[in-house]
Amino acid sequence: MSLRTxxxxxxxxxxxxxxxxxxxxxxRGIADASxxxxxxxxIALISxxxxxxxxxxxxxxxxxxx
Amino acid sequence: xxxxxxxxxxxxxxxxNAKLGIWLFLASEVMLFGGLFAxxxxxxxxxxxxxxxxxxxEETMAERADQIxxxxxxxxxxxxxxxxxxxxxxxxxxxxxxxxxxxxxxxGLTILLALGxxxxxxxEYGDKFDHHWYASTNNFLGVYFVLTGLHAIHVTGGIxxxxxFWGPGTKMWKRGTARDKAHFTNRIEVAGLYWHFVDLVWIxxxxxxxLI
Numbered sequence: 001m002s003l004r005t006x007x008x009x010x011x012x013x014x015x016x017x018x019x020x021x022x023x024x025x026x027x028r029g030i031a032d033a034s035x036x037x038x039x040x041x042x043i044a045l046i047s048x049x050x051x052x053x054x055x056x057x058x059x060x061x062x063x064x065x066x
Numbered sequence: 067x068x069x070x071x072x073x074x075x076x077x078x079x080x081x082x083n084a085k086l087g088i089w090l091f092l093a094s095e096v097m098l099f100g101g102l103f104a105x106x107x108x109x110x111x112x113x114x115x116x117x118x119x120x121x122x123x124e125e126t127m128a129e130r131a132d133q134i135x136x137x138x139x140x141x142x143x144x145x146x147x148x149x150x151x152x153x154x155x156x157x158x159x160x161x162x163x164x165x166x167x168x169x170x171x172x173x174g175l176t177i178l179l180a181l182g183x184x185x186x187x188x189x190e191y192g193d194k195f196d197h198h199w200y201a202s203t204n205n206f207l208g209v210y211f212v213l214t215g216l217h218a219i220h221v222t223g224g225i226x227x228x229x230x231f232w233g234p235g236t237k238m239w240k241r242g243t244a245r246d247k248a249h250f251t252n253r254i255e256v257a258g259l260y261w262h263f264v265d266l267v268w269i270x271x272x273x274x275x276x277l278i
Protein backbone atom coordinates (compact mmCIF):
# COMPACT_ATOMS: atom_id res chain seq x y z
CA MET A 1 0.00 0.00 0.00
CA SER A 2 1.45 3.35 -1.03
CA LEU A 3 1.58 6.57 0.98
CA ARG A 4 -1.08 7.97 -1.34
CA THR A 5 -3.57 5.24 -0.38
CA UNK A 6 -2.67 5.38 3.31
CA UNK A 7 -3.21 9.15 3.29
CA UNK A 8 -6.68 8.74 1.80
CA UNK A 9 -7.54 6.10 4.45
CA UNK A 10 -6.22 8.48 7.13
CA UNK A 11 -8.34 11.35 5.83
CA UNK A 12 -11.44 9.11 5.89
CA UNK A 13 -10.84 8.30 9.58
CA UNK A 14 -9.99 11.92 10.40
CA UNK A 15 -13.23 13.02 8.74
CA UNK A 16 -15.22 10.50 10.75
CA UNK A 17 -13.55 11.70 13.96
CA UNK A 18 -14.30 15.34 13.10
CA UNK A 19 -18.01 14.65 12.66
CA UNK A 20 -18.12 12.43 15.76
CA UNK A 21 -16.34 15.03 17.86
CA UNK A 22 -18.52 17.80 16.42
CA UNK A 23 -21.72 16.04 17.44
CA UNK A 24 -20.31 15.04 20.84
CA UNK A 25 -19.11 18.58 21.62
CA UNK A 26 -22.39 20.16 20.48
CA UNK A 27 -24.43 17.80 22.67
CA ARG A 28 -22.09 18.36 25.63
CA GLY A 29 -22.09 22.12 25.04
CA ILE A 30 -25.89 22.30 24.97
CA ALA A 31 -26.22 20.05 28.04
CA ASP A 32 -23.64 22.02 30.06
CA ALA A 33 -24.48 25.44 28.50
CA SER A 34 -20.80 25.73 27.52
CA UNK A 35 -19.99 28.17 24.73
CA UNK A 36 -16.48 26.70 24.42
CA UNK A 37 -17.82 23.20 23.72
CA UNK A 38 -20.37 24.51 21.22
CA UNK A 39 -17.54 26.41 19.50
CA UNK A 40 -15.38 23.27 19.37
CA UNK A 41 -18.35 21.33 18.00
CA UNK A 42 -18.92 23.83 15.20
CA ILE A 43 -15.20 24.01 14.32
CA ALA A 44 -15.00 20.20 14.28
CA LEU A 45 -18.03 19.92 11.97
CA ILE A 46 -16.60 22.56 9.62
CA SER A 47 -13.26 20.72 9.71
CA UNK A 48 -15.06 17.53 8.74
CA UNK A 49 -16.61 19.22 5.71
CA UNK A 50 -13.22 20.72 4.73
CA UNK A 51 -11.61 17.26 5.05
CA UNK A 52 -14.22 15.75 2.72
CA UNK A 53 -13.42 18.35 0.07
CA UNK A 54 -9.67 17.98 0.69
CA UNK A 55 -9.86 14.19 0.37
CA UNK A 56 -11.75 14.34 -2.92
CA UNK A 57 -9.37 16.98 -4.33
CA UNK A 58 -6.28 15.08 -3.14
CA UNK A 59 -7.49 11.85 -4.73
CA UNK A 60 -8.13 13.58 -8.05
CA UNK A 61 -4.87 15.55 -8.16
CA UNK A 62 -2.51 12.87 -6.90
CA UNK A 63 -3.56 10.17 -9.40
CA UNK A 64 -0.56 10.78 -11.65
CA UNK A 65 1.90 10.44 -8.74
CA UNK A 66 1.59 6.67 -8.25
CA UNK B 67 23.67 -12.75 1.69
CA UNK B 68 23.47 -9.16 0.53
CA UNK B 69 20.07 -7.44 0.52
CA UNK B 70 19.73 -5.49 -2.74
CA UNK B 71 19.23 -1.76 -2.14
CA UNK B 72 16.74 -0.71 -4.76
CA UNK B 73 13.32 0.91 -4.99
CA UNK B 74 11.79 -1.47 -7.53
CA UNK B 75 9.05 -3.74 -6.23
CA UNK B 76 10.24 -7.32 -5.74
CA UNK B 77 8.27 -9.91 -7.71
CA UNK B 78 7.85 -12.19 -4.68
CA UNK B 79 6.52 -9.60 -2.20
CA UNK B 80 5.04 -7.02 -4.58
CA UNK B 81 6.77 -4.16 -2.72
CA UNK B 82 10.34 -2.92 -2.38
CA ASN B 83 12.43 -3.95 0.62
CA ALA B 84 12.06 -0.66 2.50
CA LYS B 85 8.27 -0.80 2.27
CA LEU B 86 8.18 -4.44 3.34
CA GLY B 87 10.35 -3.51 6.31
CA ILE B 88 8.18 -0.60 7.42
CA TRP B 89 4.97 -2.63 7.06
CA LEU B 90 6.44 -5.42 9.22
CA PHE B 91 7.49 -2.80 11.78
CA LEU B 92 4.03 -1.18 11.70
CA ALA B 93 2.43 -4.62 12.17
CA SER B 94 4.46 -5.02 15.37
CA GLU B 95 3.36 -1.53 16.43
CA VAL B 96 -0.29 -2.46 15.87
CA MET B 97 0.24 -5.40 18.24
CA LEU B 98 1.87 -3.13 20.84
CA PHE B 99 -0.90 -0.52 20.82
CA GLY B 100 -3.56 -3.23 20.31
CA GLY B 101 -2.44 -4.99 23.49
CA LEU B 102 -2.65 -1.74 25.45
CA PHE B 103 -6.08 -0.92 24.00
CA ALA B 104 -7.22 -4.42 25.02
CA UNK B 105 -5.89 -3.80 28.54
CA UNK B 106 -7.87 -0.55 28.63
CA UNK B 107 -11.09 -2.35 27.57
CA UNK B 108 -10.69 -5.03 30.25
CA UNK B 109 -9.80 -2.53 32.98
CA UNK B 110 -12.82 -0.43 32.07
CA UNK B 111 -15.22 -3.40 31.91
CA UNK B 112 -14.04 -4.55 35.33
CA UNK B 113 -14.22 -1.10 36.96
CA UNK B 114 -17.13 -0.16 39.24
CA UNK B 115 -16.82 3.49 38.16
CA UNK B 116 -14.86 5.12 35.32
CA UNK B 117 -12.81 7.34 35.69
CA UNK B 118 -13.68 6.89 39.38
CA UNK B 119 -12.69 8.75 42.55
CA UNK B 120 -10.39 11.73 41.96
CA UNK B 121 -8.86 14.32 44.26
CA UNK B 122 -10.17 17.65 42.98
CA UNK B 123 -9.70 19.91 45.99
CA GLU B 124 -11.64 17.30 47.89
CA GLU B 125 -12.27 13.74 46.81
CA THR B 126 -15.04 13.68 44.23
CA MET B 127 -16.49 11.09 41.90
CA ALA B 128 -15.65 11.74 38.24
CA GLU B 129 -18.31 10.22 36.03
CA ARG B 130 -16.94 11.30 32.66
CA ALA B 131 -13.43 11.39 31.22
CA ASP B 132 -13.85 14.98 30.01
CA GLN B 133 -14.22 16.08 33.65
CA ILE B 134 -10.59 15.03 34.15
CA UNK B 135 -9.02 15.49 30.71
CA UNK B 136 -8.76 18.67 28.68
CA UNK B 137 -10.82 18.07 25.52
CA UNK B 138 -10.13 21.53 23.98
CA UNK B 139 -6.34 20.98 24.17
CA UNK B 140 -6.71 17.46 22.77
CA UNK B 141 -8.86 18.88 19.96
CA UNK B 142 -6.09 21.37 19.11
CA UNK B 143 -3.60 18.49 19.07
CA UNK B 144 -5.88 16.49 16.77
CA UNK B 145 -5.99 19.37 14.30
CA UNK B 146 -2.19 19.70 14.53
CA UNK B 147 -1.64 16.03 13.69
CA UNK B 148 -4.13 16.06 10.81
CA UNK B 149 -2.36 19.12 9.39
CA UNK B 150 1.03 17.41 9.82
CA UNK B 151 -0.12 14.37 7.84
CA UNK B 152 -1.15 16.72 5.03
CA UNK B 153 2.24 18.49 5.03
CA UNK B 154 4.03 15.11 5.17
CA UNK B 155 2.29 13.81 2.07
CA UNK B 156 2.89 17.17 0.36
CA UNK B 157 6.62 16.82 1.13
CA UNK B 158 6.63 13.42 -0.59
CA UNK B 159 4.58 14.72 -3.54
CA UNK B 160 7.01 17.65 -3.91
CA UNK B 161 9.92 15.22 -4.36
CA UNK B 162 7.90 13.26 -6.92
CA UNK B 163 7.52 16.54 -8.83
CA UNK B 164 11.26 17.30 -8.41
CA UNK B 165 10.51 20.39 -6.27
CA UNK B 166 13.17 20.17 -3.57
CA UNK B 167 12.48 23.71 -2.23
CA UNK B 168 8.84 22.77 -1.64
CA UNK B 169 9.94 19.53 0.01
CA UNK B 170 12.08 21.45 2.52
CA UNK B 171 9.16 23.76 3.30
CA UNK B 172 6.60 20.99 3.83
CA UNK B 173 8.95 18.73 5.78
CA GLY B 174 9.95 21.69 7.98
CA LEU B 175 6.27 22.40 8.63
CA THR B 176 5.70 18.74 9.53
CA ILE B 177 8.49 18.89 12.11
CA LEU B 178 7.20 22.18 13.57
CA LEU B 179 3.65 20.84 13.83
CA ALA B 180 4.93 17.71 15.57
CA LEU B 181 6.89 19.87 18.03
CA GLY B 182 3.72 21.90 18.60
CA UNK B 183 1.88 18.68 19.43
CA UNK B 184 4.47 17.83 22.09
CA UNK B 185 4.32 21.36 23.58
CA UNK B 186 0.52 21.14 23.91
CA UNK B 187 0.89 17.65 25.40
CA UNK B 188 3.40 19.09 27.86
CA UNK B 189 0.84 21.69 29.01
CA GLU B 190 -1.74 18.92 29.38
CA TYR B 191 0.60 16.77 31.48
CA GLY B 192 1.65 19.81 33.54
CA ASP B 193 -1.97 20.46 34.46
CA LYS B 194 -2.37 16.85 35.65
CA PHE B 195 0.81 17.04 37.73
CA ASP B 196 -0.38 20.33 39.29
CA HIS B 197 -3.38 18.40 40.58
CA HIS B 198 -1.04 15.62 41.79
CA TRP B 199 -2.60 13.23 39.30
CA TYR B 200 -0.14 10.58 38.21
CA ALA B 201 -0.24 7.22 36.43
CA SER B 202 -0.28 5.59 39.87
CA THR B 203 -3.36 7.56 41.01
CA ASN B 204 -5.94 5.19 39.52
CA ASN B 205 -6.49 2.87 36.54
CA PHE B 206 -7.98 5.64 34.39
CA LEU B 207 -4.94 7.87 34.73
CA GLY B 208 -2.67 4.82 34.36
CA VAL B 209 -4.25 4.07 30.99
CA TYR B 210 -4.17 7.76 30.02
CA PHE B 211 -0.48 8.28 30.80
CA VAL B 212 0.70 4.96 29.34
CA LEU B 213 -1.18 5.27 26.04
CA THR B 214 -0.61 9.00 25.47
CA GLY B 215 2.98 8.74 26.75
CA LEU B 216 3.79 5.88 24.38
CA HIS B 217 2.20 7.84 21.57
CA ALA B 218 4.26 10.92 22.46
CA ILE B 219 7.43 8.77 22.33
CA HIS B 220 6.44 7.70 18.83
CA VAL B 221 5.88 11.34 17.85
CA THR B 222 9.37 12.14 19.17
CA GLY B 223 10.80 9.29 17.09
CA GLY B 224 9.03 10.67 14.03
CA ILE B 225 10.47 14.14 14.68
CA UNK B 226 14.01 12.72 14.88
CA UNK B 227 13.62 10.78 11.62
CA UNK B 228 11.96 13.69 9.79
CA UNK B 229 14.57 16.14 11.11
CA UNK B 230 17.32 13.88 9.72
CA PHE B 231 15.60 13.80 6.33
CA TRP B 232 15.15 17.59 6.46
CA GLY B 233 18.82 18.20 7.29
CA PRO B 234 21.78 15.82 6.84
CA GLY B 235 19.73 13.16 5.03
CA THR B 236 19.18 15.48 2.04
CA LYS B 237 22.79 14.83 0.93
CA MET B 238 21.45 11.81 -0.94
CA TRP B 239 19.08 13.98 -3.00
CA LYS B 240 21.74 16.65 -3.57
CA ARG B 241 24.07 14.12 -5.23
CA GLY B 242 21.66 14.62 -8.09
CA THR B 243 21.62 11.25 -9.84
CA ALA B 244 18.24 9.77 -10.77
CA ARG B 245 19.02 6.69 -8.65
CA ASP B 246 19.79 8.76 -5.53
CA LYS B 247 16.71 10.91 -6.02
CA ALA B 248 14.52 7.81 -6.36
CA HIS B 249 16.06 6.34 -3.20
CA PHE B 250 15.55 9.55 -1.23
CA THR B 251 11.92 9.83 -2.39
CA ASN B 252 11.37 6.23 -1.32
CA ARG B 253 12.83 7.00 2.11
CA ILE B 254 10.41 9.91 2.53
CA GLU B 255 7.50 7.70 1.52
CA VAL B 256 8.52 5.15 4.15
CA ALA B 257 8.90 7.90 6.79
CA GLY B 258 5.47 9.18 5.69
CA LEU B 259 3.92 5.74 6.24
CA TYR B 260 5.30 5.71 9.79
CA TRP B 261 4.05 9.25 10.41
CA HIS B 262 0.56 8.38 9.18
CA PHE B 263 0.51 5.38 11.52
CA VAL B 264 1.40 7.63 14.47
CA ASP B 265 -1.36 10.08 13.45
CA LEU B 266 -3.87 7.26 12.98
CA VAL B 267 -3.14 5.94 16.49
CA TRP B 268 -4.09 9.38 17.85
CA ILE B 269 -7.30 9.39 15.78
CA UNK B 270 -8.34 6.25 17.71
CA UNK B 271 -6.76 7.27 21.03
CA UNK B 272 -8.51 10.62 21.29
CA UNK B 273 -12.17 9.48 21.24
CA UNK B 274 -11.38 6.30 23.19
CA UNK B 275 -9.78 8.02 26.16
CA UNK B 276 -11.16 11.58 26.09
CA LEU B 277 -14.72 11.24 24.83
CA ILE B 278 -16.17 7.78 25.54
